[in-house]
Amino acid sequence: MTEKKITRREMLINTTAFTVGSALLFNGTYAWGSSASSKSRVILIRDERLPDYGAKPDPALVKEMLNKGLCALVDEEDPSVAWKKIIQPSDIVGIKTNVWQTLPTPPELETAIKEELISTGVASENISINDRGIRRDPVFQKATALINTRPMRTHAWSGVGTLIKNYIMFAEKPSDLHPDSCADLASVWNLPNVKGKTRLNVLVMFTPQFSSVGPHSFSPDYVWSYKGLIIGFDPVAVDSVGLRIIQAKRNDYFKEDRPLNPPAKHIEIADTRHHLGTADPSKIELIKLGWDEDLLV
């Protein structure tokens, strides 16, 4: 695959939405599930009642946020109708979660998704929640639908842990995707057991992590209570919104421009090279719901 060389000079010339540090070259045209000319819709929903890092959120509140977000995404008022727009009772559904020890996908969110799937008519035995064992998981092996969910956090090699990156465990050898700071992570979305199956992406921004330290990449000093979910069909669009929030928080916290180190180039390359979605803010319809203090985007 020929690498597209992108210097800062080129970005300054070509980009209308250049953000220092997290900068991406925005020239993608593809939007998930829509025509090339339409925008990728992304829902950012926040609720002040969510707790701070380390405390368990109210399961009912998490489900309420998820359903409100989905309803806004598909233009429906009734969550049960909204779920039926993306999932059929006959579906076999893999919920790709993330078990990273210090900032996993909240179990309350996993449960909320599973309960809604069951309410939609999916058989319980046709639903699995898994991360590192997905290649051996019988449900994932025969899945007709995937739901992708994880928290966003800074990452020592890929810049940020994203929805795009969350599928790396589908690869036979995940470390094969590490070269060039994980530039081609989006290629995993073309694997036969992945391609075209993702029905929903849910990026967890309850207490996202904006900086890393040490081999375990974590300090409680580097998470904050953003209390949000970002939901969409286009994983690149959802990730790029999350990235802008992380970058804004870094600049605010460190009181200077503080680009991700290394840059999260895999998001831009998911757009420009792999055409998985769009990272261009001008091609994203961002709908903001709920608590609006310190939105950062």
Next chain:
Amino acid sequence: MYRLMIPALLFLYVVPMNAADLSAFLPVQSNEWSMESDQYFNNENLYDYIDGAAELYLSYGFNTVISRRYACPDEMDIVVEIFDMNGARDAFGVFTNMREKNQHEFGQGSQQIEGSLIFWKDHYFVSLSTHRNTGRSLAAMKKIAAFIDHAIPNENQVPAILGLLPEQNLVSEGYCYFHHYIWLNSYYYIANYNILDVNDQTDGIVAKYGSPDRRSYLLLIQYPDEQAAQAAYAQFVSEFSPELKAANAVRLKDDTWHTAALYERLFASVFNAPGKEEAIQLLNSVKSKAQLATDEKVPNHKTIQP
């Protein structure tokens, strides 16, 4: 004061010769925390331990790591890692890559924030972490850090290229040392590829100058020979700033100034300068430093404390 506590720990240690010997740098107990288990990883299985984060250590050059877990009733575990890097420059590089400040409390440079204490000494990078600090856990972590600091017998020199950074307006702790191209963009995005042919044979450093609202970035790359430096410079000018063939500085579209030059086998470039004069002045300061180092025939590496 923690250094004074070391004799009370009453553990013998020897200079580690292999992976297992790294355990000699660690106490079996610290206050109420007792050793639970050891794990060892090398550059073939570090992924099994820290997955994607392994690449950072591999990019600097890494041999082996010991991870020891300490447990205490009613408190969070403390996990300690000692990374045996290929050389002192690698341990120093990892530290500069992730520290936000340098508190000089342990080893040759240290940083302690909530739940994390890191430092480097000789060719070792050390990390102590816990999920959340309490007064007791922080005291235990510092006691372990002091033990390790004392057990590692030698200090080592920082890379000589550090001595080529002009001191004036340098942001304290605002530099990152590297020899892998991924870290070219550490503070300022330059390119998404290895535009300067950075590799294990090069020494690179990127540094911040001035206040946040008038920030300049200085990039220095020292090549093994002038031929390699000239080739890298030619590629950089061709692909990033062709205007430098005819001018000594370039104004970019974001109204910042950029310049670059080659001094024998040293590449130097200034980015994001608020004005042309600032850019050229910073470059001239590098030139003076490089000339001084050449004249003295010794690396001037002691002017900046790591």
